[in-house]
Amino acid sequence: MGGNGFKGGRGGFLTEEEKQNSPKITAPLLKRMFSYLVPYWKQLIVSVLAIIISSVFGVFPTILTGRIIDEGLLQQDLPVLIRLIGLSFGVLIISNLISVVESYVNVWMAENITYDMRNKMYSHLQRMSHRFFTTSKQGDIITRMTSDIGGVQSVLTGTWTNILQNFATLTVALVTMYTKSPLLATIGIVVVPLFILPTKRVGKRRWEITLESRKHNDDINQILNETLSVSGQLLSKLFVTENYEFDRYQEANKQMIRLNIKESMAGKWFRVVINIFTSIGPMLIYLVGGILIIEYGNTDLTIGDITVMVALLGRMYGPVNSLLNIQVDVIRSMALFDRIFEYFDLPVEIDNDPEALKPETFTGELVFDAVSFHYDPEQPILNNVNFELKPGSSVAIVGPSGAGKSTIINLIPRLYDVTGGRVLLDGVDIRKLDLAYLRQHIGVVTQDTYLFNGTIKENLLYAKPDATQSEIEKACREANIHAFISGLPKGYDTVVGNRGMKLSGGEKQRLSIARIILRKPGLIIFDEATSSLDSISEHAIQEAIEPILAKSTSLIIAHRLSTILSADEILVLEKGKVVERGDHETLVKKGGIYTMLYETQMRHA
Structure with missing residues (x-):
């Protein structure tokens, strides 16, 4: 009996952290928890009935033991003995069959509830802003998606079932014992x-x-x-x-x-x-x-009755001990749901306008109209930034680290929203545009190229799933990467490794450019595409970028000025403000920040 009574490990006790973080058990919390059971109310009724019937039938063989002793053994009546043993065996089989049904229904119900919760969580997390993913711990996000929601399944198939089974077993045992003596x-x-x-x-x-x-x-x-x-x-x-x-x-x-x-x-x-x-x-x-x-x-009172009483008392030890620990199980279950609901309740910072627009045409005219941005009002990132990017032209933005260059990039596809002013695309405030429409028409070549652990072809198809092989190869030729891919033993079926680790920085960057070309966005943004590359890779990237700049509407964030010499206009950003603007020749002659940046790079070239 000792094994049933004692729960090893952390089973029966709360840690200090659990005690401090225990959620308040409120009616709204309980209502919200049980709301996930509502779609499966039929299965829930079947489960409850199966648990009760199984618990009752599970005690029957113990009760029949008394009659086997009194009416069969002590009376030396073999037919009665055989009949009672057969009945006991039959009840035991029925009890176990019902338990199988109950287990299946519980597992089916738990799997479907966690399926619903995972889908809801994943969908909700996809709508979270870029700020959420830059400030939250990735491990915590994954834990909510996996361990926490997986724990709900344990609650439904374990905690909930055990509580009901223990109550049913204890009730039947007590009633039977008091009936007898x-x-x-x-x-x-x-x-x-x-x-x-x-x-x-x-x-x-x-x-x-x-x-x-x-x-x-x-x-x-x-x-x-x-x-x-x-x-x-x-x-x-x-x-x-x-x-x-x-x-x-x-x-x-x-x-x-x-x-x-x-x-x-x-x-x-x-x-x-x-x-x-x-x-x-x-x-x-x-x-x-x-x-x-x-x-x-x-x-x-018979000898059989006493034997039954002893057996029923033994069956009570486990359920009683388990029910005494019910508070611990309930608190842990509540804490699990509380953590999940905490994520479900995270506000969606960047969301579609109820009347979001999807214009018929997209020319790519971009206007920053007195744009300001901050995370903390005491520390502004951008302050009254104004510039215009005409269709078919290119604008480059340069400046020291921390000037706000990448923030400008993040505002255009609405990874963040401005805190002042407006960003206009084709004359429409981007906050009034449909998010999917907006992002489908913008292509960003990031500084840190992210590739999935798949083949080169699979990574390129991420931009356009229905692209043909000829379209893929055409895009790679324009990105100056086709010759390299063709020289690989498996060509476009070469696996790039986790985050593209089997490729060099320049190769990954050119694949990123090919991916954007394949997508054919109306506005292309290059975010310091060559900042971390060697001179040979930089030259290959420049050869890929220049034709794109010549025929596309493009915005370039540059650390190396050699990549922006042909831009139609260059903006010099410092401490969140545009302090200089003009073409390369004009800015070099000014003797300002741009001149200093240019001369510094030329000395180290």
Whole structure:
């Protein structure tokens, strides 16, 4: 019985963090939780009925044991004995079959609910602004999508089912015991706390030891990660600290062994105590039952009844202990849903206007009209920026790091919204344009090219899924990358690796340009496309960009000025303001910031 009573690990206890972060159980929270069950109310009814029937039928073989003893064995009636054993076996089979049905319904219901939640979460996260993904921990986002929603399935198939099963089993057992003998039933129940109290106390102690043990285990893992890595080993050799690191590891290992022994022995003594206490109840029932039959000749109580009482008492230990820990299970379940709802309730910062426009034509005329932007009002990023990009022309933006160049890029496809002024496309405020329409007509070649871990062709098709092989090759020729791809053993079916790690920076950048050419957007933005490349790669990128600039409406953010010499207009940005503007020749002669940037780069060229 001891094994059923004690829940090892963290089962029966809340950590301090869980206690501090426990959500308030409110009617709106409960209503919202159960709203996910509403579409599956038929399956829920079947599940509840199956659990109750299975629990009732599960107790029947124990009840029939009394009749088997009294009517079959003691009366020496073989036909009755066979009939009762057959009935008991039949009930057991039915009980297990119903359990299978109940398990299937619960799993089906849980899988479909988590399917709905995952889809809703993924859809909601896709609508989150760029700010959300730059400020949130990626691990936390993935945890909400996987572990947290996966935990809901455990709640539905585990916590919810166990609570109902335990209630049903306990109720049937109690009713049956009191029906047979109120006195013996009361004696059996009085003993239950003797079993529960040491379970809770020793369980809590083991949990405390486990927490401490985990901490030391984390320390050991940290030491191993730091000292057995390539860099850690090199450092310890160069500074001759091998003995120091060994002593540190040995001490941590010693503490770990001490705690493991402590935890193991706590469990051993615990089981000794539990075995003693779980024997007291049955002994008392045997004693009192024996006195009633032997001393007082109680004909209403039989040996079979006493046997059934003892068996039912044993079946009660597990459910009682489990229900005493119901608060822990409920709080953890609530916390799980609370974390998921927290993400569901995140506001969508960048959303479509209810009457979003989808103009018939797109020319790519871009106007920044007194645009300002900030994350913190005390620290403005852009301040009253004005410029105009005519269809078919090119504008370049240069300036020192932190001037606000990338912010301008982020505002055009509405990764962020302006905090002042307007951004106009073809004379329409982009906040009034349909988001999908807006972004479909803008192509951005980013500084850090992102490629999926697939083939070159698959990465190119991301821009245009229905593109033909000839269209793909044409785009790659224009991006000055076709010859390289053709020279690979698998050509366009070459796998690029995670984030394109099998390709060089220049090759990835040219693939990014090919991807944009394939998409044929009305406005192309180059965000420092050559800033981190060597001179050879830079030259190849320039050869790919120049024809695009000549025939497209384009905006170029540049760190290397050599890439923007042919731009129709150059804006010099400093501290969020346009401080100089003009073509290359005009700005060089001004003797301002642009001149300084140009001369500095020429000296280091």
